[in-house]
Amino acid sequence: MDYDPMVMDDAEALGPVVKISQADSVRVKYELSNSDIAFANSLRRVMLAEIPTIAIDLVEIEENSSVLADEFIAHRLGLIPLNAEGVENLLYARECDCDGCCEHCSVKLMLHAKCTGDENMHVFARDLVPVGERVNQVLGTPVFSDAEGLGPLILKLRPGQEVKLECIAKKGIAKEHAKWAPSAAIGFEYDPHNKLRHIDLWYETDAKAEWPPSEYASWEEPPQEGEPFDYDAVPNRFYFNVESAGSLPPDTIVSEGIKVLQQKLAGLIHELAEGEGDGMNGDYNGPRSPEYGTGADGFGGYTTPFGNGGNQSSWGGAGGTTPYGTTPYGAGQSNWS
């Protein structure tokens, strides 16, 4: 951030601040302040949906005499959290050179259970055993967070019933399917006193009396009695509560989330730099817009409403004389929220 601090708000010029209020193996609670809601929300979204983990994606069922349908069991298997430590060394199956799947892009797990006693049998994630070569010794192992170390219950078998199946776990992100989500939930909160009135609280007689205060209410100054509404106020302090589903530790989820965001940006910067070689210097034969700069002056070959001064603002000058008035952008302007 090499901007002149004078341009920024005083608080924001100091740079973002992170304060952790709770951290253990399941969750991390932290406050991100001196940041904008746009960035805070990007971080939330990326942690929720774009961190790669590993989950069962293919199930081959050899035997299933349980009461549950094959696809029902396959779905349950997909949702079992698997340890994602070292998943960065695993390839996406679609990017691997192999035919189908191999040890570089997948982890194989077997499940074989038969109820031989006369009591119903419970089949847990513990009964799912990784087999074959793996990137490392923990990747793809089911996660047990219960005291007994059994993991989630997959199905139950009556005497004589049997399941035998083979699972292929692959790398993926939650944007594709929620089973790849590293977080069970991400709490995201700001403005505990609703000073900004982003929330319209429902009430019977008095909202203040009926709604319980947020756990962060004591962190921020409550509004004074009869305080006028501040129209310029923007949210500045964001309270995150990242709860892990088990595949990655909670602080890793935060770090990985930022990393994913950075990789996204790095990829775009790289592409922009590549395009600039043939794109910025007037020779627009590349994959950029065919209309951009085809003429000698950079604007020939088509008539643009922007031609008479690209940086003339339609926002500065009111009235109907703006060159943007008849462009498609003019019509679509309501979309640019």
Add this chain to the structure above:
Amino acid sequence: MPRAKARKEEPAEAGSDIVMDEAPTSHQPESRDDMSVDQDEDDEVEAEDDEVEEEEEVQRVRLLPGSTPTAASFEFLNESHTLGNALRYIIMKNPDVEFCAYAIPHPSEAKMNVRIQTFEGTTAIQALEKGLRDLQDLCDVVSDKFIEAREKFAATASS
């Protein structure tokens, strides 16, 4: 709402005609249109080869038609509010930028558009690139601050 006012003062037919014909915000790149013609004419093997090539060269940022150096619209493929809003925020922080906004024109198309208008002296592409780099710097700072805070928390919790 200067926009609505601006259009009301136009002759009604002219305004709506142009809007209907030219709305380009999410039309397919021309190369892809060519591709479909090729596939119809050529034999299948060749068409398949073309498809593979197309996949490798997938371009994630595109300049939309009608852009000039200081006022441009970019189309990002496979991006969403996750990048759009943060990028809009950081580009708006650039004092050389007059206007920046983002939109997702249709929810079922994985496309995100960013509009940038700059003052004289810098171009929209430069502003976009600077925005991406600034956002990267912001990520660096938050990442470092988080790790620092986590270590500090671990130290106080154990002592």
